[in-house]
Amino acid sequence: xxxxxxxxxxxxxLLILPALAAMLIFYVWPLIQIFAISFTEPTTGFGNYVxxxxxxxxxxxxxxxxxxxxxxxxxxLLLGYVVAYAIYNTRARYVGLMLMLxxxxxxxxxxxxxxxxxxxxxxxxxxxDALIGLGLIDRxxxxxxxxxxxxxxxxxxxxxxxxxxxxxxxxxxxxxxxAAARGLGASELTAFRQVYLPQTLPGIFSAALxxxxxxxGFYITPALLGGGRVLMISEYITYQIQEFLKWGLGTALSxxxxxxxxxxxxxxxxxxxxxKTLLERG
Amino acid sequence: MTAPSSPSVLSIRKAVKRYxxxxxxxxxxxxxxxxxFLTLLGPSGSGKTTLLTAIAGFTGxxxxxxxxxxxxxxxxxxxxxxxxxxxxxxxxxxTMNVRNNxxxxxxxxxxxxxxxxxxxxxxLALVQMEGFADxxxxxxxxxxxxxVALARALSFRPSVLLLDEPLSALDKKLRADLQWELKDLHxxxxxxxxxxxxxxxxxxxxxxxxxxxxxxxVQQIGEPGALYNxxxxxxxxxxxxxxxxxxxxxxxxxxxxxxxxxxxxxxEVATEAPPAGGRGRVALRPERIRLAPxxxxxFEGAIRQTSYLGERCHVILDHPxxxxxxxxxxxxxxxxxxxxxxxxxxxxxxDACVFLEDA
Numbered sequence: 001x002x003x004x005x006x007x008x009x010x011x012x013x014l015l016i017l018p019a020l021a022a023m024l025i026f027y028v029w030p031l032i033q034i035f036a037i038s039f040t041e042p043t044t045g046f047g048n049y050v051x052x053x054x055x056x057x058x059x060x061x062x063x064x065x066x067x068x069x070x071x072x073x074x075x076x077l078l079l080g081y082v083v084a085y086a087i088y089n090t091r092a093r094y095v096g097l098m099l100m101l102x103x104x105x106x107x108x109x110x111x112x113x114x115x116x117x118x119x120x121x122x123x124x125x126x127x128x129d130a131l132i133g134l135g136l137i138d139r140x141x142x143x144x145x146x147x148x149x150x151x152x153x154x155x156x157x158x159x160x161x162x163x164x165x166x167x168x169x170x171x172x173x174x175x176x177x178x179a180a181a182r183g184l185g186a187s188e189l190t191a192f193r194q195v196y197l198p199q200t201l202p203g204i205f206s207a208a209l210x211x212x213x214x215x216x217g218f219y220i221t222p223a224l225l226g227g228g229r230v231l232m233i234s235e236y237i238t239y240q241i242q243e244f245l246k247w248g249l250g251t252a253l254s255x256x257x258x259x260x261x262x263x264x265x266x267x268x269x270x271x272x273x274x275x276k277t278l279l280e281r282g
Numbered sequence: 283m284t285a286p287s288s289p290s291v292l293s294i295r296k297a298v299k300r301y302x303x304x305x306x307x308x309x310x311x312x313x314x315x316x317x318x319f320l321t322l323l324g325p326s327g328s329g330k331t332t333l334l335t336a337i338a339g340f341t342g343x344x345x346x347x348x349x350x351x352x353x354x355x356x357x358x359x360x361x362x363x364x365x366x367x368x369x370x371x372x373x374x375x376x377t378m379n380v381r382n383n384x385x386x387x388x389x390x391x392x393x394x395x396x397x398x399x400x401x402x403x404x405x406l407a408l409v410q411m412e413g414f415a416d417x418x419x420x421x422x423x424x425x426x427x428x429x430v431a432l433a434r435a436l437s438f439r440p441s442v443l444l445l446d447e448p449l450s451a452l453d454k455k456l457r458a459d460l461q462w463e464l465k466d467l468h469x470x471x472x473x474x475x476x477x478x479x480x481x482x483x484x485x486x487x488x489x490x491x492x493x494x495x496x497x498x499x500v501q502q503i504g505e506p507g508a509l510y511n512x513x514x515x516x517x518x519x520x521x522x523x524x525x526x527x528x529x530x531x532x533x534x535x536x537x538x539x540x541x542x543x544x545x546x547x548x549x550e551v552a553t554e555a556p557p558a559g560g561r562g563r564v565a566l567r568p569e570r571i572r573l574a575p576x577x578x579x580x581f582e583g584a585i586r587q588t589s590y591l592g593e594r595c596h597v598i599l600d601h602p603x604x605x606x607x608x609x610x611x612x613x614x615x616x617x618x619x620x621x622x623x624x625x626x627x628x629x630x631x632x633d634a635c636v637f638l639e640d641a
């Protein structure tokens with residue numbers, strides 16, 4: 001009897017034990033190591049953090065990171081809102097197809113999608129060739145290896161992360177609210193602005209949070225389309241560790257990024273119900 | 283009486299709406315009088331909601347015109363028609379509190395803030411929701427939401443209020459209370475009400491006139507009493523209340539009474555003109571049949587089944603000629619204590635039967 005009660009009480013812990021162990025060994029432990037290294041390499045102390053705070057290059061990289069993430073978020077929200085809105089406000093027969101088109105990029109590697117943009121935006125890329133061919137420009141435009149190229153590709157890669165939470169949100173909005181607003185004398189625009197839009201604010205917040213946080217730590221797309229000229233913090237960390245073998249500074253930057261991301265989420269938590277936004281979506 | 287008793291505020295001319303091959307509205311002709319309480323009544327799929335949404339402007343007509351006080355509004359968008367509307371699920375805006383919900387139609391009409399505030403207070407008082415201005419819709423009960431929806435639809439004093447099954451989501455007792463309140467509101471404000479429902483009791487208790495719809499066509503229009511007592515078709519007699527139907531042969535007509543035969547029995551039917559051809563069908567309301575009449579019973583039957591409803595008792599009789607006859611008698615003074623299998627006599631007055639046109 002006592003054994004039975006014991007088993008009941010501990011059964012759930014036993015069930016999550018493997019996952020918990022994996023988390024501790026492969027996630028928490030390395031994180032602690034990173035934290036430790038940042039204070040011990042090359043010498044013990046706050047040296048890496050002093051360098052982090054005084055280095056112009058690092059400050060620039062942080063500014064670029066936040067600016068790219070912010071602009072990506074704005075771009076994704078604008079485009080994603082339109083897409084999500086269209087999906088729930090067009091004929092039901094096209095909804096399946098449109099959903100497919102949103103999800104398709106999810107199944108393609110980010111690497112492939114980023115290279116696709118290089119093919120499109122490069123000096124001899126499709127876009128420049130077409131514009132020159134049409135006689136609109138004489139010399140190729142600099143469409144990549146700058147922030148513009150990074151932004152275009154980032155918005156493309158991140159778009160599903162904005163569309164999905166917005167869709168989940170819009171799916172729950174009864175069309176009778178807008179009809180009621182129209183019936184009570186509101187124009188189409190007023191009905192949208194005052195009745196529909198406010199109801200999608202939770203979706204907008206969760207989409208923004210998701211896109212911004214993922215963008216902060218994004219590596220592949222900025223690395224490929226930035227061509228080393230738009231150094232976002234992830235790429236900067238990679239350089240420190242792989243090229244210069246400066247593990248101490250690299251790990252200190254990682255910790256800084258982690259702290260910055262946590263700060264964003266904590267700040268967002270003041271406005272959004274995070275549990276609802278991130279866990280109860282869909 | 284099929285025409286409104288007051289000048290027409292809204293006229294519907296040959297309204298047709300098709301969904302694929304289904305004809306939702308089959309050429310509806312209707313005049314709605316100033317200040318009238320008009321109910322569109324019909325089963326689901328009868329076109330009543332389609333007609334209401336066409337009036338509101340959410341559904342475009344394939345043919346026909348809508349004329350509001352002499353002005354053609356057929357092609358106007360919903361926001362330019364100036365009707366108030368109460369939706370089935372209330373559709374209170376969840377992001378606005380009660381005050382802002384009621385103020386919404388006034389704000390989009392660019393009223394001055396002071397006027398808006400005064401009107402909102404007035405409307406809250408009208409529906410007895412004074413203390414609730416700062417509540418959110420989600421904090422209100424169904425009946426309270428219904429009241430706010432009404433206040434919102436009436437806040438800008440529309441000349442016509444459209445109501446789409448506004449009470450269908452409420453429980454029975456609350457529904458009855460709100461019926462009284464709606465009627466009272468209608469009387470106080472003098473606004474024209476166009477009310478859609480599938481509930482015949484609701485229609486009978488509130489309306490000035492009822493329009494009975496079936497398959498997108500008007501079956502009959504009239505005051506509740508007139509419709510109930512003189513249904514023209516089997517459908518109307520059956521849908522509005524309960525009816526027994528007897529197929530009769532007319533054997534003679536004199537002094538406003540037709541001598542009829544059905545099921546081997548003879549009885550008289552009061553009518554101005556019996557159907558041509560000597561055959562017809564009459565509708566007979568269950569409550570017009572007397573069980574065990576004191577003097578000279580006409581027919582003999584047996585009780586097959588009874589159903590006790592409190593104020594009334596429903597009895598199904600077996601009669602060798604008529605078949606099954608439904609009788610509804612007040613429980614407090616019926617001539618017999620209904621009991622299954624009990625032989626019982628019954629009769630009815632000559633004016634209890636009504637000839638139907640679609641026999």
